[in-house]
Amino acid sequence: MDALLLQLLNGLDKGGAYALIALGLTLVFGTLGVVNFAHGALFMLGAFVAVAVNRLLSFSVQVRDESITFFEAYKQQPYLEIWFGDLGLAVIAWSVPISILVAIPVMLLIGLAMERGLIQFFYKRSHAEQILVTFGLAIVIGEIVKVLFGANPIPVQAPPAVAGPAPLGAWLGLSENLVYPWWRLIYLFTSLLIIAAVFAFLQFTTYGMVVRAGMADRETVGLLGINIQRRFTVVFGIAAIVAGVAGAMYVPILPPDYNLGMNFLVLSFVVVVVGGMGSLPGAVAAGFLLGVIQSFASMGAVKDILPGIDQIIIYLVAVAVLLARPRGLMGRKGVMET
Amino acid sequence: MASITEFNPSTPKKDLLIMAVFTAVVLTAPIWLAPIGASYPDLLQRFAIFGIFAIGFNILFGLTGYLSFGHAAFLGIGSYSAVWMFKLFSMNALLAMAFGIFVAALFALVIGFICLRRSGIYFAILTLAFAQMAYNMAYSVLTPITNGETALTLDVADPRIIDRAILGDAKEALPSPSLFGLELTGFTSFYFCAVMLILAFWVSLKIFRSPFGLKLLAMKSNQNRMQYTGYNTKPYLLVAFVISGMYAGLAGSLMAVTDPLAGAERMQWTASGEVVLMTILGGAGTLFGPLFGAAIIKYFENIFSALNKTQLTEVFGFLPDGMAEALASVSLLFVGEGWHLTLGIMFMLVVIFLPGGLMEGIYRLTARVKRKRESGGAVSGGAVQPSE
16 A cells, blocks of 8 residues: 555656646647657756756855864865855755746746747748757757766755655554655645646636637637737747756756756657647646556566566557557547648 | 659669669779778778668658658667577578568568558657667566677577588687678678668669559658548558568668677667658658768768867867867867767758758759759749749
8 A cells, every 4th residue: 555655656756747848848739839859858958957056056165174183184165155154055955946946037048049049940841840850959959968067967966854755654644654755745746836837827817818719720819919929939938947847856856967858758758649639638647647657567566467567668558549549638639640 | 841752754774874873882982982081891881781771761751751760679670680590590691681671570560550550740659659668678578588788699609500500519719690601791791781782772762663662652742642542551551661670670680790799779769760860861752862861970970979189189280279279179069979969950950951851952952053054054043943
């Protein structure tokens, strides 16, 4: 029972990341009609915003180490510690949450630049060409990050207050031994929050209503005198923010390297297709579903019966869904068929 | 997609000429590639192998428009089958290749049958899913067959039933792949690959010219209309898929012939992406494009990624000292470790400005030159090329 609950949480966690990326992918596809293979790169860029913020905050200077007296010793001391003492150290420790605040404007800028600089020229071209050019862009972004940060994964810690395990069992009245990392719980709730925010934005604001109208019939909305193009560009920016924040938050769970985006992109595309191309609830549901399925498949008991199933389960599910229900779980008929 | 296809009325005579020139060019490659430092057998045979891979991919993608993102699976399957043939039966390269192609064809038949029920991006994702399954399983469940991360290699103690029956088991050293006693190493091995490339190209040329090839092209431009005229398109697509899988199997088994080991990384989706890049870069749907693309990418990979700072400083040596230094450090970002950056940029530029690949660039250039000559150099901007 405990093990099942843990796996469920693990799966929801992973599913949260999948869902956030897939949500952005679907938003971009639904509004601009562009298949964006560089969306994983945005996730990766978000993660590296967190790394960069951490580096920036812990920028340090070499000072004499006073605690060692019998020889001349030096240590690195962050400027923030020198200037603000303990407060500075606390700021460094909380670099990941801070980086989320930084990631929002940064990712918005990157998203807008990407849309205006490249994507807008590909609205009218075939999906194959969109895939190819964004695939090229993803390679370029990955390589630039590699030049700046090196090829190795860079670990960044979660704030110490929430780095440890949370006594989940005690809260739920189950066994005391049932614990779960705090940060992963936070990740799960934040991703739910972001998803809710995006849906609320689309559903309950006038701006979102116009965007939805544009998704349904772009031409008519344009004829009503609304600059729907600009709103779609903003939606691309929002998708970039969602992916970036998801990436920044994921850093304490998985140290990012320049390939992170590609790895998540493949899975996210599977998620989008399973959920149904163009369906936002489908993308979210499929993200969590596949995360949970993958997590259950990696349980020891399951692996004893079907060895290696955890490696291929997502793809198996994708194949099964696509063959049994071609348009995905919640997709509309005829989207992206040709 | 504005595609250029080789649908120009061609005569058997013209094709014979193309084949003759192609054969001559491939066989003399070690000579004319020497000035750009690409004439060592290891790189040359990689040109040939990836050329075959890309030519085969082009039969599917270029002719039918079905974008497979999992073609590397067949490459890996071909490699594994060939190495198993070496281990179990014989070191004869032809046997191994035949087996590699056969097994790849079987897999392509099954996978193609399933994937071709969908089209568009769904087809791409389905093929990707199968390739990823193959890759992940090669690393986990199938380790008895694939030897997992250590890669499948030859061993002195392998059975090699046929070889031992003929030669006896006198041999103590690790044998290498051979062609009826002729050891395939160095340039011998390149020429072996070159002959295979020429054969592969010939088959592809025949397919392009055949009614079958034209049917595939017709499906690419409008599959519905094709079905209205009474064609059942699925069998044709499946045959194209299997043929292109067999090409990948051939390429994979040639990899095993030139270097008898097989690892799962050959099946990773990045490898599938690479062949897509090659085909697009050169020009999908053209005869020569994929070959060009494969050669260019492999050339970059081998030559550019080996460049380092000292060499670069030498290249810019004619400039003033500080400038040479600065230029060298800037261009260092694009070579050596960073050659993928160059690849990505090049690829983006091609997709943005030359969607038909480098071949389209060549066509445009020749068309411009022709027009200039015809109108005596006074070309007006109004001269529009006919589409198709």
